[in-house]
Amino acid sequence: xxxxxxxxxxxxxxxxxxxxxxxxxxxxxxxxxxxxxxxxxxxxxxxxxxxxxxxxxxxxxxxxxxxxxxxxxxxxxxxxxxxxxxxxxxxxxxxxxxxxxxxxxxxxxxxxxxxxxxxxxxxxxxxxxxxxxxxxxxxxxxxxxxxxxxxxxxxxxxxxxxxxxxxxxxxxxxxxxxxxxxxxxxxxxxxxxxxxxxxxxxxxxxxxxxxxxxxxxxxxxxxxxxxxxxxxxxxxxxxxxxxxxxxxxxxxxxxxxxxxxxxxxxx
Ligand code: CIR
Numbered sequence: 001x002x003x004x005x006x007x008x009x010x011x012x013x014x015x016x017x018x019x020x021x022x023x024x025x026x027x028x029x030x031x032x033x034x035x036x037x038x039x040x041x042x043x044x045x046x047x048x049x050x051x052x053x054x055x056x057x058x059x060x061x062x063x064x065x066x067x068x069x070x071x072x073x074x075x076x077x078x079x080x081x082x083x084x085x086x087x088x089x090x091x092x093x094x095x096x097x098x099x100x101x102x103x104x105x106x107x108x109x110x111x112x113x114x115x116x117x118x119x120x121x122x123x124x125x126x127x128x129x130x131x132x133x134x135x136x137x138x139x140x141x142x143x144x145x146x147x148x149x150x151x152x153x154x155x156x157x158x159x160x161x162x163x164x165x166x167x168x169x170x171x172x173x174x175x176x177x178x179x180x181x182x183x184x185x186x187x188x189x190x191x192x193x194x195x196x197x198x199x200x201x202x203x204x205x206x207x208x209x210x211x212x213x214x215x216x217x218x219x220x221x222x223x224x225x226x227x228x229x230x231x232x233x234x235x236x237x238x239x240x241x242x243x244x245x246x247x248x249x250x251x252x253x254x255x256x257x258x259x260x261x262x263x264x265x266x267x
Contacts, residue, residue, distance in 0.1 A: 037245035087137030116141025121168030133162035133169025202226030210252030
């Protein structure tokens with residue numbers, strides 16, 4: 001089994017803005033508390049450091065209430081950063097704001113060509129394939145523009161469907177290792193993970209599906225004991241993290257960082 005899909009040296013995070021209270025959400029369950037969000041975000045970054053990440057922390061962008069969800073405006077693969085085009089109008093500018101940071105870190109930075117849209121939250125990478133879920137944020141034009149860029153890096157791209165009421169493909173799925181996916185029963189039932197081993201989240205615990213495998217740890221949002229039990233039993237080292245404030249904005253663990261390896265450290 002190879003492991004470059006989950007062995008990383010670095011993570012890039014952006015602290016939540018005070019304007020996070022204006023962040024997008026499908027259902028309004030109340031605005032996040034910026035101080036609590038910042039504290040949960042700090043604990044998240046500490047956990048990544050503990051797992052071996054050199055974490056680069058970017059200052060908040062007040063003009064972009066959702067900009068702490070830094071996974072969405074870029075894709076980082078094999079020493080290349082691809083600047084995406086987020087599909088929510090209020091988030092479009094996040095990509096260009098992030099680009100100079102990526103240029104300072106990566107030997108190669110490319111732009112998604114054309115006018116289509118792709119959110120990083122719709123992209124799940126294994127060692128060999130890049131699955132991209134069509135969603136309300138990611139369209140076919142965007143995915144077709146992404147295809148040659150990831151093929152140049154040696155991956156095949158596979159288009160999958162994100163069920164209509166799920167924000168992003170990775171809202172309900174995560175890579176656990178090169179051959180294993182954690183997913184909700186609903187997403188797994190679409191057949192998109194055929195060929196992989198699938199561990200399903202326990203009933204009423206679908207929010208556990210947005211997890212992160214980072215080196216030897218699997219991070220899961222706290223409050224999903226039966227899913228954690230399944231992961232324990234399967235042999236993973238699970239760490240639970242509070243994600244109460246990100247959850248109010250339909251976000252989870254994976255959305256809050258870009259995770260990647262840079263062979264020679266930062267460029
Ligand atoms: C949004 O709707 O764009 C944000 N409130 C949440 C983004 C979560 N990102 C992700 O799932 N990758």
